[in-house]
Amino acid sequence: MRILEADKQLPKIVYSCYFTRSREGEQFVPEHVFSYQIAGTLAMNDGHKDYTFNEGDFRFSRRNRLIKFVKQPPPNGEFKTLSIYLDQETLRKFSLEYGYTAEPHQEGDPVLALKSDVLYKSFMDSLVPYLQQNQTINENLQAVKLKEAILILLEVNPELKNVLFDFSEPGKIDLEGFMNRNFHFNVELKRFAYLTGRSLATFKRDFEKIFHVSPSRWLQQRRLQEAHYLIKEKGKAPSDVYLELGFEDLSHFSFAFKKTYGMAPSKI
Template identity: 30%
Template sequence: MSMRTEKIAKAPQKLESAPDKQGSLKQNGLSIIKFCLHTHGTTGSYFLKDHMLLFVKSGIYTVRFGDHKYTVRSNEMVFLHKSIRIDYEKSGEPGSEFKLDYIMFFLNENMLEEFVQFSGYKPIYRVNEPVSVSIITVDEFTRAYIESLKPYLESPDEVKDGLVRLKFMELLYHLADSNNHFLLELLQPGRDKNSSISKIMEDNITNPVSISDLAYLSGRSLSTFKRDFQAIYHTSPLKWIRNRRLDQAKKLLLETTLSVTEICFSTGFENVAHFSKVFKLQFGLPPSEFRLQSHPREESIKWNM
């Protein structure tokens, strides 16, 4: 088995069709997905629309966000805040035929608000920014909870929607008991309301997001987001983000040796043919010809070596 690289995926939507998925539970924006694979190393990126908790039963899951690296090993859990892009590396333990076994929990703001109301838990308001990634303590009660999910994941069609919500509620109770500071950060209300449109756009230029996703991340309805965006930029969100991606692709073609395919995916485009078409419309040449014309001498030297 060799290192395998996967292109950026929107989570949890794209994970439902993942080849290493073993089972899942879904209900009104809540998802629990179990994975198991054998790998020496698989790398890729996720854009997280919702909050994610990732529990590693066996193996190693490494998360990179910004300049920080977080390593999650067997019987450990990591929390990843919504609206961020992370890079990951998945690898199994040598003694178990490089087996990696893990579960992802995706939860939205509605679930958190319901938990606060039901439990009576009182978060403390703080002015500091919420953490984006943090390692969470997993005690024996949380490990027992993880094991209790096995029959539900094996027979998801027999599980009622209300029970899925109860299992999420149970998880949050366990985490509240053993990780008070984590929940204080997670449950701070109102931090996403009417977020800066300019910051949302800059943070998501190369992420696989739709206009509806951007509106959601800004805390606005789709119509309000489009209206506010037009007032700021005097163009549509679709045109703005496409042009920024094309400018970034042009820069990478001029300054790096990345292939056209790598540049396509790294700048947020999901189809090489479409990327080449819109690039030609913007700059007059397809990406490969644009690079060749920009560096004719270097190309001549390469072919003569």
């Protein structure tokens, strides 16, 4: 993966290139992302809905959402995507400069498929010379490019202002319902805490009041329970189930499964 950035710790313009099928680790989107699928296929899932993006597609991913995705390169080729990360500081400055404000917070799909537009394509193409030469975009030029990306998004999709300039943070929500819907996402506890509107300490305290067990213990038990159901009742393979349910590797999943159910998942 090659990165165009002003700050190597906080890349804003990212070019990803993979030769093999790939899954990301933590499945949390912290900032809005405007992306162009150059080659290959990206499959995404928010726990309720599937999204598929092919060569030439544009997409917008909303911040503070949980998403799983799989990167699939084309036959004998490379998976390539270009992503622009629109951080809150940049958007706040833009909002003040141009006077944009959002309507009251509205829920919506975590990922939006954007209709192809010549403005999108010309903007992404303008970054190609830097990608080809593996150069670093200096801080001032990067700031201009981020502003250009925002202006283009608003020109083509004016309704996005209610997403881009909504600076509210997640409020305190029903913890039990949220965890039962999202237990299969492989994210750190601090992400679950943040998305339910709690500090990590409050999240752990509230969690144990509701479930009478620690979050880590409950997550493993709940994932194993779902794995047993998917393997036994749905005929799914353990090699597919462990990633689907948030386990990081097959050996850890198999060990925990056998310890709980007395036999390896392959024997079910």
